[in-house]
Amino acid sequence: MEMANVTFEYLPGTPLAHTALTDINLTISEGDFIALVGPTGSGKSTLIQHLNGLLTPTSGSLSFRGRRVGVDVSPLELRREIGLIFQFPESQLFEHTVADDIGFGLRRQGLTGPEVASRVENALLQVGLDYAHYAQRSPFSLSGGEQRLVAIAGVLAMRPRFLVLDEPTSGLDARGKAAIFDCLDRLNSDGVAILMVTHSMDEVAESARRIIVLNEGKIVLDDKPERIFAHASFLRGIGLDIPKAAELVYKLREKGFEIELDSVSVRSVVDSVAAAVKERCAN
Ligand SMILES: Nc1ncnc2c1ncn2[C@@H]1O[C@H](COP(=O)(O)OP(=O)(O)O)[C@@H](O)[C@H]1O
Ligand SMILES: [Mg+2]
Numbered sequence: 001m002e003m004a005n006v007t008f009e010y011l012p013g014t015p016l017a018h019t020a021l022t023d024i025n026l027t028i029s030e031g032d033f034i035a036l037v038g039p040t041g042s043g044k045s046t047l048i049q050h051l052n053g054l055l056t057p058t059s060g061s062l063s064f065r066g067r068r069v070g071v072d073v074s075p076l077e078l079r080r081e082i083g084l085i086f087q088f089p090e091s092q093l094f095e096h097t098v099a100d101d102i103g104f105g106l107r108r109q110g111l112t113g114p115e116v117a118s119r120v121e122n123a124l125l126q127v128g129l130d131y132a133h134y135a136q137r138s139p140f141s142l143s144g145g146e147q148r149l150v151a152i153a154g155v156l157a158m159r160p161r162f163l164v165l166d167e168p169t170s171g172l173d174a175r176g177k178a179a180i181f182d183c184l185d186r187l188n189s190d191g192v193a194i195l196m197v198t199h200s201m202d203e204v205a206e207s208a209r210r211i212i213v214l215n216e217g218k219i220v221l222d223d224k225p226e227r228i229f230a231h232a233s234f235l236r237g238i239g240l241d242i243p244k245a246a247e248l249v250y251k252l253r254e255k256g257f258e259i260e261l262d263s264v265s266v267r268s269v270v271d272s273v274a275a276a277v278k279e280r281c282a283n
Contacts, residue, residue, distance in 0.1 A: 001028040001065075001082070001162060002063045002064075003025060003027075003050065003051075003060065003062050004025055004061050005024070005060035006021060006026075006050060006057040006060035006062065007021055007023055007057060007059045008020050008021040008043075008046055019217060020217050021043045021217045022217045023060070023218065024218075026219065026222075028162065028193060028195060030161065030191065031193055032194070033193070033209045033210070034193075034194065034195045034196070034209075034210045035198055035203075035204040035207075035208035035211045036048070036198075036211075036212050037199070037204065037213055038215055038238075038240070039239040042214040042216060042217065043216075044166070045087075048195065048197060051082055051162075052164065053069060053070070053078045053079060054084070056070060064078055064081065064082075080158060080160070081160055081161050081162060082160055082161075082162040082163075083156065083158060083160030083164065084155070084164045084165075084166075085152055085155055085163070085165040085168060086166050087166045087167045087170060088148075088170070089152065090144065090148050090150070092151065093147060096138060097136050097137065097138065098124075098129075098134050098135055098136070098137055098139055098150050099117075099120050099135040101150060101154060102123050102150065102153045103116045103117075103119070103120045103157065105155075105157060105158055106120075106157055109158075120135070120157060121135075123153035123154070124150075126153065126156050126183065126187060127149040127150070127152055127153045127183045128182060129153070145177075145180075148168070152165075156187070161191075161193065162192070162193045162194075163184075163192050163193070163194050164194075164195045164196070165195070168184075169181070169198065169200065169203060170199070177203070181203065181206070185207060188207075196208075204225065204243070205243035205245060205246065205266075206265050206266070209225070210222070211223065211225050213235070213238075221234075225263070225264045226261050226263055226264050229243065229261075229264055232246075245269040257273075257280065258279075259275075259276045
């Protein structure tokens with residue numbers, strides 16, 4: 001999936017015209033796990049709605065597997081390959097049972113009986129919910145976290161190769177967040193590319209292998225997490241945090257500890273800090 005020189009303007013030619021994206025160049029490859037971060041209003045939601053054809057660039061182009069979107073690939077075809085999950089997707093649940101809700105898109109595509117049933121079962125498995133326990137329950141009897149997983153399963157049932165999520169953990173408690181991350185990690189290991197918009201740098205540090213920072217409609221950084229967080233003061237300047245684990249390392253470095261930072265996940269930072277402390281005790 002590729003965006004080339006994409007610029008997008010809301011309400012062009014009106015007094016309310018607003019350029020939300022400027023000259024975006026971006027390639028998402030099979031198997032990627034990308035976090036898209038940026039302050040409120042930086043254009044994150046606008047960007048991801050381009051990825052499945054909901055918005056069309058004012059100028060510039062998108063292509064999918066080398067074919068131009070809107071020319072060689074229809075938005076409908078694109079939507080089959082790229083699943084987009086909006087913020088608070090559980091607000092769109094409406095069927096009487098979890099199974100019917102997850103199967104809704106499939107039936108609309110003309111699939112029937114056994115094919116729908118097996119895809120629904122598989123989608124529930126992918127989000128970590130037990131079919132026997134959940135399939136016949138009303139979505140409205142579930143916890144907020146479970147409802148969100150069901151909404152994600154409804155998109156997974158279409159078997160997208162790319163999954164794009166807008167703030168998938170917002171409003172969930174710690175357990176709900178962990179369930180979403182487990183699900184995304186599992187999907188990514190199965191080869192589904194993930195692009196998620198998020199506010200939480202701590203979450204990003206644990207899972208994403210690449211971070212794209214958007215500010216005022218432009219991509220300002222696009223790199224591996226440990227390289228992104230080396231720009232700590234720049235990030236703070238545009239209103240973003242850095243992960244607590246990375247911050248700990250920077251503070252210890254100021255105190256003279258020599259700590260390598262090859263990854264910003266908590267586990268890896270603990271290993272690096274332990275090694276540095278041992279080294280100091282030995283001397
Ligand atoms: N439907 C719309 N009409 C006009 N302007 C919009 C619309 N949606 C978003 N915007 C503006 O575009 C900019 C980017 O918005 P958005 O993509 O929602 O940012 P983010 O998701 O990063 O918070 C903001 O200035 C916002 O006010
Ligand atoms: Mg948004």
